[in-house]
Amino acid sequence: MSTPNLSRSIRRVGLIGAAVATLALTGCAGDDPGAPPALDPTPDSITPPDTEGPTEEPAPPAAGDGDVPDVYAGVLAAIPLAESSAGGPAFEVDDGDGGIWEVHVAVGGDDIEVHVDPTGQEVLRSDREADLDSDDAAGLEAASIDLTEAIRIAIAEYGGTAPLDDAGIDRDRGGFAWEVAFQDDVEVYVDVTDGSVIRVE
Incomplete structure (x- = not known):
């Protein structure tokens, strides 16, 4: 009879099957979907977003502000x-005694003369x-x-620095x-409706 040989063949097949099963389990363990992915040892560099907006140019000074000589600051404030x-609205200004500004203002049907100090910061009296x-x-x-804007124009x-008369x-x-006279005898005429310069004498 060949019973011993048959037993050895059965054991050999069993061992081979066990080995195949072990290898299959090992492969499944390596592909565990719950395991965290491996990190890239050399990640690409990330450029931070540009948080700085475009550089804004400073606004130009308003006409008649930064370009007005200091000698006119007092009357423009007065x-x-x-x-x-x-x-009421002013319709005339004169350089009075001691640099006092005499400003004529229309109030109803009256001509009110307001005296303002040379710096244009204090009313001294009104009549x-x-x-x-x-x-x-x-x-x-x-x-x-208005009178202030006409003087600025x-x-x-004029382009000079002689004080206002x-x-x-x-x-x-x-x-x-608007007739604007300077102390060097230059007179500038400004249209009351649109601010255009009519002439310079």
Whole structure:
């Protein structure tokens, strides 16, 4: 009989099967989906986002601000102060004694003269000068450009540094103009409606 040989063959097949099963289990363990992925030893460098926006250019100074010589700072401050104090629009300013600014303001039908210190920071006194002149009233009615703005325009056109002598509204060639006079006898005429320079004398 060949029973011993058959037994050895059965054992050999069993051992081979066990070995195959062991290898299969080992392979499954290596592919465990729950295991964390291996890290790349050389990750790509990450460039941080650019948090700085484009560089903004500084805004240019407003016309008539940074380019006005300091010699005119007092009168340019005195006029709006006088207007605020008296409660009306200014139509004339004069360089009075001791550098005091005499600002004429229209209030109703009155011409109010407001005295302001040379720096334009303090009202010294206010007086009713007279009834408002009809030409001054008509000029203010026609004006779209106020006295302060007219002086700024005249300063830019003039281009010098002589102190202001006086400025006011006046009839000119059938209309009205702001007449701005400097102490070196230069006069600049500014249109009351659009701020254009009419002429320089």
